[in-house]
Amino acid sequence: MYSQSTDMGAIIPLSFSILLLLAVSNPTLASKDCDFPAIFNLGDSNSDTGGLSASFTPVPWPNGISYFHMPAGRYSDGRLIIDFIADSLGLPFIHAYLDSIRANFSHGANFATANSTIRRQNTTIFQGGWSPFSLDVQSGQFNQFKNRSQWAYNREGVFKELLPKGDFFSRALYTFDIGQNDITADDYLNMTAAQVSAALTDILDKFTAVVKEVYEQGGRSFWIHNTGPLGCLAYVLDPRNFTEDQLDQAGCAIPLNELAQNFNKRLNQTVVQLRKDLSLAAFTYVDVYSAKYNLFKQPEKYGFEHPLMVCCGTGGKYNFNRNARCGALIVVNGTETIVGACKDPSARINWDGVHYTEAANEWVFKQIADGAFSDPPIPLRMACHKEIDPSTS
Ligand SMILES: *[C@@H]1O[C@H](CO)[C@@H](O)[C@H](O)[C@H]1NC(C)=O
Numbered sequence: 001m002y003s004q005s006t007d008m009g010a011i012i013p014l015s016f017s018i019l020l021l022l023a024v025s026n027p028t029l030a031s032k033d034c035d036f037p038a039i040f041n042l043g044d045s046n047s048d049t050g051g052l053s054a055s056f057t058p059v060p061w062p063n064g065i066s067y068f069h070m071p072a073g074r075y076s077d078g079r080l081i082i083d084f085i086a087d088s089l090g091l092p093f094i095h096a097y098l099d100s101i102r103a104n105f106s107h108g109a110n111f112a113t114a115n116s117t118i119r120r121q122n123t124t125i126f127q128g129g130w131s132p133f134s135l136d137v138q139s140g141q142f143n144q145f146k147n148r149s150q151w152a153y154n155r156e157g158v159f160k161e162l163l164p165k166g167d168f169f170s171r172a173l174y175t176f177d178i179g180q181n182d183i184t185a186d187d188y189l190n191m192t193a194a195q196v197s198a199a200l201t202d203i204l205d206k207f208t209a210v211v212k213e214v215y216e217q218g219g220r221s222f223w224i225h226n227t228g229p230l231g232c233l234a235y236v237l238d239p240r241n242f243t244e245d246q247l248d249q250a251g252c253a254i255p256l257n258e259l260a261q262n263f264n265k266r267l268n269q270t271v272v273q274l275r276k277d278l279s280l281a282a283f284t285y286v287d288v289y290s291a292k293y294n295l296f297k298q299p300e301k302y303g304f305e306h307p308l309m310v311c312c313g314t315g316g317k318y319n320f321n322r323n324a325r326c327g328a329l330i331v332v333n334g335t336e337t338i339v340g341a342c343k344d345p346s347a348r349i350n351w352d353g354v355h356y357t358e359a360a361n362e363w364v365f366k367q368i369a370d371g372a373f374s375d376p377p378i379p380l381r382m383a384c385h386k387e388i389d390p391s392t393s
Pocket residue numbers: 119120121122
């Protein structure tokens with residue numbers, strides 16, 4: 001920016017004061033909190049606060065045991081990363097768009113559902129398949145929400161206390177956490193590198209289309225999680241019987257973690273391109289993979305034990321049985337019982353074979369909140385800014 005320095009003596013004081021001026025007046029430099037009035041989230045079960053549960057089968061007990069003390073639509077014993085995000089921004093937990101009971105969307109809405117993929121899938125949830133609310137469907141729901149909520153808000157009545165103000169949509173934080181199920185939906189382990197690459201291109205093109213749609217609707221602050229270390233989770237480890245040399249020191253499956261990292265590399269490239277294409281928006285790419293993997297690598301250091309073992313499960317090498325999952329009714333020695341939780345979920349990482357415990361979610365949130373895992377390294381509360389303010393670093 002200041003490279004045409006023929007007369008250094010004259011230019012330095014001037015450019016220095018310009019820099020100071022920029023730091024004070026340029027809204028794209030992170031120096032102060034964004035004061036997000038709302039969060040709109042799109043994603044899968046990692047951030048589903050009740051969408052799939054309200055739409056299909058309610059999440060069973062003992063989900064919710066540690067915090068809500070009842071099932072709360074979340075696949076966890078308590079809060080998810082998205083709950084900690086909302087709380088840290090001084091906002092209430094964001095309600096699932098698909099859950100009409102006690103719905104209060106005044107500070108945002110959550111379009112994520114468990115089992116969602118970026119790409120539409122060809123099998124339904126009734127065939128052991130996927131959520132019908134793929135990312136493009138969630139985006140369509142968001143468009144309807146924005147349009148119709150404003151119609152209702154602008155009429156008198158209770159809706160002013162239940163729906164967001166019109167200007168919240170451009171000032172809100174838009175969070176994304178999706179991709180894990182796209183990796184397991186296709187049998188990538190059997191594909192050639194070229195086939196995997198083609199699939200990822202298609203998946204990330206669809207991701208890009210949705211982000212552009214949200215941008216067209218006024219979204220300007222994007223906080224995008226990459227996908228976690230899939231190969232450390234019992235639901236993919238248990239049925240696949242990996243050989244010793246396919247497992248790393250943490251016991252995670254190398255081939256599956258490589259797929260996750262491959263996806264993440266492409267997601268990062270996608271975000272880099274989105275920054276160029278949508279220059280009015282701030283994009284923060286958050287390396288949740290590394291934060292989560294650190295936990296599997298050194299669980300004891302952070303107060304966790306048995307990292308690969310499932311807390312709420314039964315049987316097998318990982319205390320996980322895909323046919324008798326957390327909360328399922330089973331018969332043991334002639335007596336009906338539910339698949340229940342371990343003694344101390346707060347010391348565990350894996351809740352039910354697929355999802356993380358509240359303790360792990362909180363730990364990961366604390367790792368990522370200050371920007372240490374973000375590109376650019378901007379803290380959550382400043383994620384409306386495109387760059388870090390040089391005068392503060
Ligand atoms: C679903 O089926 C359509 C039509 O056969 C096909 O083009 C598409 O690739 C399939 N999608 C997935 C995710 O397999």
